[in-house]
Amino acid sequence: MALGSPEAHFLRDLVYQRSSIVLDDTKGYLIETRLDRVARAAGLKDVNQLIHEARAGRMVQEIVEGITTHETSFFRDRHPFDALKEKVIPELLERRQGRRLHIWSAACSSGQEPYSIALTLREAFPQLDASRAHILATDLSEAILDTAREGRFKQMEINRGLPARLATQYFQREGMYWRAKPVLRELIEFKAMNLAEAWSLYPRPDIVFLRNVLIYFDVPTRKRILDTVAKNMAPDGVLFLGAAESTLNVDDRWVTEKHGPARYYRLPQQEKR
Amino acid sequence: MKAIVVDDSRAMRAIIKRALIAEGFEVCEAGNGQEALDELNKNGAPDLALVDWNMPVMTGFEFIQEVRALKQFDSMSIMMVTTETESSQVEAALEAGANEYVMKPFTPDVLQDKLLMLGLAR
Ligand SMILES: [Mg+2]
Numbered sequence: 093m094a095l096g097s098p099e100a101h102f103l104r105d106l107v108y109q110r111s112s113i114v115l116d117d118t119k120g121y122l123i124e125t126r127l128d129r130v131a132r133a134a135g136l137k138d139v140n141q142l143i144h145e146a147r148a149g150r151m152v153q154e155i156v157e158g159i160t161t162h163e164t165s166f167f168r169d170r171h172p173f174d175a176l177k178e179k180v181i182p183e184l185l186e187r188r189q190g191r192r193l194h195i196w197s198a199a200c201s202s203g204q205e206p207y208s209i210a211l212t213l214r215e216a217f218p219q220l221d222a223s224r225a226h227i228l229a230t231d232l233s234e235a236i237l238d239t240a241r242e243g244r245f246k247q248m249e250i251n252r253g254l255p256a257r258l259a260t261q262y263f264q265r266e267g268m269y270w271r272a273k274p275v276l277r278e279l280i281e282f283k284a285m286n287l288a289e290a291w292s293l294y295p296r297p298d299i300v301f302l303r304n305v306l307i308y309f310d311v312p313t314r315k316r317i318l319d320t321v322a323k324n325m326a327p328d329g330v331l332f333l334g335a336a337e338s339t340l341n342v343d344d345r346w347v348t349e350k351h352g353p354a355r356y357y358r359l360p361q362q363e364k365r
Numbered sequence: 366m367k368a369i370v371v372d373d374s375r376a377m378r379a380i381i382k383r384a385l386i387a388e389g390f391e392v393c394e395a396g397n398g399q400e401a402l403d404e405l406n407k408n409g410a411p412d413l414a415l416v417d418w419n420m421p422v423m424t425g426f427e428f429i430q431e432v433r434a435l436k437q438f439d440s441m442s443i444m445m446v447t448t449e450t451e452s453s454q455v456e457a458a459l460e461a462g463a464n465e466y467v468m469k470p471f472t473p474d475v476l477q478d479k480l481l482m483l484g485l486a487r
Pocket of ligand 1: 372373374418419420
């Protein structure tokens with residue numbers, strides 16, 4: 093599928109209409125790889141046949157999900173999880189005085205991020221059971237949420253980013269898979285959500301993980317999403333973006349804070365919203 | 366940094382060795398636990414040992430037990446790299462003194478990631 097071809101244009105429009113995600117030319121190779129996977133999974137010969145199906149209105153959801161779902165690992169980029177453990181959660185707990193802590197993983201994909209947050213809670217804050225901590229994990233893709241909710245991971249996924257001790261302590265083998273034990277699963281609620289549409293959250297999340305999501309959207313959509321995050325999160329809440337992302341030039345109200353190599357964002361407290 | 370790759374498969378040693386060299390390691394090899402132990406006794410312990418489980422003469426598990434019984438190699442990190450993937454086996458290896466565990470098959474980025482966990486990545 094050549095860039096600039098009618099097929100590429102068709103796909104770009106299709107994905108944009110369904111998800112507001114902008115496919116620019118820099119993502120060409122990535123997209124082709126993912127579409128190839130979608131085509132094979134559906135028993136189609138190649139990407140061209142997949143596009144043929146899509147033009148007839150079939151396979152559209154599969155295509156959007158295939159393109160927007162990305163590979164990840166447990167404790168991706170590590171530093172945000174260190175910041176959670178060492179700084180962000182201890183500070184929030186002090187201010188919350190026993191009130192339930194709400195954490196939102198906004199594009200959880202196959203679940204490594206919310207399970208990594210759950211592992212951080214279990215390891216560093218054992219006093220926070222499900223009645224005192226809640227992780228909301230959302231994603232565009234219903235199919236991937238079903239997998240994530242089950243907490244089943246392939247061996248290749250368990251290899252990636254997860255210290256071996258945590259694998260044996262918090263997961264159990266089920267045939268070919270490693271499955272998260274209830275002690276992790278009970279902390280997480282999985283729900284489908286399209287960030288680019290209108291949404292609201294209650295209770296307000298104290299901590300938001302919105303990592304490697306904004307890069308897929310055009311600037312107006314990024315602005316709208318960040319603004320909705322600002323309106324929905326706790327006034328003293330904390331926002332984590334991807335390692336290569338920033339609020340800069342998108343929404344300059346956010347103030348950057350640092351803990352070691354980790355960066356996160358907060359809204360100035362005095363601002364009325 | 367120095368590492369020893371202990372595996373009875375020469376092809377596997379070559380794969381691991383290449384990944385480690387890319388990470389800036391100086392690498393030597395051993396075909397089983399006994400050979401590795403001899404190397405340690407002769408030339409001292411490297412920073413890291415990557416150890417297969419199933420090998421003739423002395424298995425990786427036995428090697429870990431031997432090494433951890435001796436005080437002088439305590440500073441060496443041990444990473445089990447094996448096709449053994451039962452949870453109980455991972456647990457047993459960690460209990461015997463392995464610091465990390467990689468399940469075969471794996472990609473070079475998995476190895477790199479585990480090196481980070483052990484504080485051994487560049
Ligand atoms: Mg072997």
